Amino acid sequence: MCIIAATVQCSTGTGRVATDRMMLIEQLSLMVKRHLGLDTFTDDLQYSTKWAIYESPLGGRGLVATEDIKTGEVLFVDHPLIYGPRSRTKAQAGCTVCRKIDSDSFFKCSRCSLLLCSVQCQNSDVHFGDCSIISCWPNKVPIEEVDDTLLSRALTSIRAVLLNEEQRNLLTSLQAHVLPQHGSEVRNLKKYFDIPIQVEQFMSFVSCILDANAYQMGTPYGKKEMSFRGLYPVSALMNHNCVPNTRYTFNADSQMTVKAVKPILAGSEIFTCYSGMLWGTPARRLHLYTTKHFLCTCDRCADPTERGTLLAALKCFSPECLGSLLPLHPLKTNTAWRCLDCGLKVPNNNICAIQSALGSLVGSLDFENVLALENYILNRITKFVPRTNQIVVDLQCRLIWEIGEAEGFRWNGKNLFIILYS
Numbered sequence: 272m273c274i275i276a277a278t279v280q281c282s283t284g285t286g287r288v289a290t291d292r293m294m295l296i297e298q299l300s301l302m303v304k305r306h307l308g309l310d311t312f313t314d315d316l317q318y319s320t321k322w323a324i325y326e327s328p329l330g331g332r333g334l335v336a337t338e339d340i341k342t343g344e345v346l347f348v349d350h351p352l353i354y355g356p357r358s359r360t361k362a363q364a365g366c367t368v369c370r371k372i373d374s375d376s377f378f379k380c381s382r383c384s385l386l387l388c389s390v391q392c393q394n395s396d397v398h399f400g401d402c403s404i405i406s407c408w409p410n411k412v413p414i415e416e417v418d419d420t421l422l423s424r425a426l427t428s429i430r431a432v433l434l435n436e437e438q439r440n441l442l443t444s445l446q447a448h449v450l451p452q453h454g455s456e457v458r459n460l461k462k463y464f465d466i467p468i469q470v471e472q473f474m475s476f477v478s479c480i481l482d483a484n485a486y487q488m489g490t491p492y493g494k495k496e497m498s499f500r501g502l503y504p505v506s507a508l509m510n511h512n513c514v515p516n517t518r519y520t521f522n523a524d525s526q527m528t529v530k531a532v533k534p535i536l537a538g539s540e541i542f543t544c545y546s547g548m549l550w551g552t553p554a555r556r557l558h559l560y561t562t563k564h565f566l567c568t569c570d571r572c573a574d575p576t577e578r579g580t581l582l583a584a585l586k587c588f589s590p591e592c593l594g595s596l597l598p599l600h601p602l603k604t605n606t607a608w609r610c611l612d613c614g615l616k617v618p619n620n621n622i623c624a625i626q627s628a629l630g631s632l633v634g635s636l637d638f639e640n641v642l643a644l645e646n647y648i649l650n651r652i653t654k655f656v657p658r659t660n661q662i663v664v665d666l667q668c669r670l671i672w673e674i675g676e677a678e679g680f681r682w683n684g685k686n687l688f689i690i691l692y693s
């Protein structure tokens with residue numbers, strides 16, 4: 272159940288629901304202004320924004336433009352209420368303070384068992400805060416036996432315990448999908464610690480909020496560090512569109528700047544994109560459904576060709592045909608696919624089998640071996656998928672990235688395929 276639904280369920284009658292929701296938006300707007308530091312007055316003028324929080328036609332709240340906004344305009348600069356390691360099981364372990372993953376000097380803190388890389392990180396304010404929470408919980412096993420990877424996965428939720436009341440109010444006013452698949456990293460801690468029940472419940476709820484709202488934080492180009500996520504409360508109010516009208520960047524202080532990437536007319540909703548922009552529709556919709564619990568119905572999702580990009584296309588199964596297969600009804604999850612050229616219809620099961628085989632092939636690639644990657648694009652993958660397919664596009668992007676880093680390779684300034692295909 273989501274927190275908004277919970278508010279509505281507590282109310283009686285539709286009029287009451289509407290009032291409660293409007294009050295919620297008014298209160299939230301005040302909290303957001305305070306968070307951004309926009310509630311202070313300078314020379315009798317209050318800073319203003321060109322957007323407001325509103326009840327989105329998509330359900331829940333969203334951000335809406337209150338004035339016309341030009342391409343490139345900064346909409347807001349947000350900072351995280353909490354940040355820390357991501358909770359994914361495959362997340363790479365590293366220093367819980369500086370995010371370093373390639374150190375010879377990792378050690379576990381003797382008081383809390385969190386992984387650190389140096390005395391400097393151990394003496395930092397960040398670690399002092401983390402350790403002060405964890406070391407208060409009676410441990411059920413000797414502290415050195417606590418799994419530091421599990422602890423690190425729950426650390427971002429743990430950090431919420433130190434927020435003040437105002438920050439907690441803002442955090443808990445964000446949407447949460449309270450479902451069994453969220454919060455396991457906090458539940459797993461019970462093996463090791465006797466955590467007071469209210470604290471555990473709060474951290475579990477924070478974990479659901481993080482899964483619905485957090486952004487993966489930027490890593491400087493070429494820097495290998497532990498993947499972190501941050502809870503940016505204003506950005507968290509942006510709904511998703513597969514063709515967003517904003518983009519975001521992070522600076523070295525983890526501030527997130529959100530800018531318009533096209534003109535946004537007053538009254539239009541302000542969108543971000545929660546999935547990979549270059550993923551095809553089935554991949555995006557599956558990701559959004561499993562992680563954010565909605566099925567996107569935006570214009571791009573409804574268009575089988577995705578504005579002519581053919582990102583999801585597969586080569587036609589008919590040996591004589593050079594055409595591309597695309598979903599017939601992209602908004603239906605089990606849709607058949609059809610060839611644009613010969614009209615061959617292929618059931619969804621067969622398409623899923625091919626997609627999963629392609630996924631395994633890509634998963635087995637060594638992305639640092641530039642020549643093998645180039646060879647793979649040229650000789651293997653393009654036998655099954657057209658060059659427009661998201662896998663080819665993604666591999667090309669990775670090649671551009673790797674060539675920038677690989678010894679003996681040089682960017683020739685024109686286009687990637689002069690190097691690759693000559």
Ligand SMILES: C[S@@+](CC[C@H](N)C(=O)[O-])C[C@H]1O[C@@H](n2cnc3c(N)ncnc32)[C@H](O)[C@@H]1O
Pocket residue numbers: 275329330331332333445446483484506507508509510511512563564565566567568
């Ligand atoms: C980061 S929150 C966005 C703000 C949220 N609408 C609120 O009221 O706080 C993400 C959640 O908003 C909803 N959402 C976002 N974009 C959506 C869309 N395009 N269609 C339907 N629901 C969407 C989903 O429930 C999703 O898990």
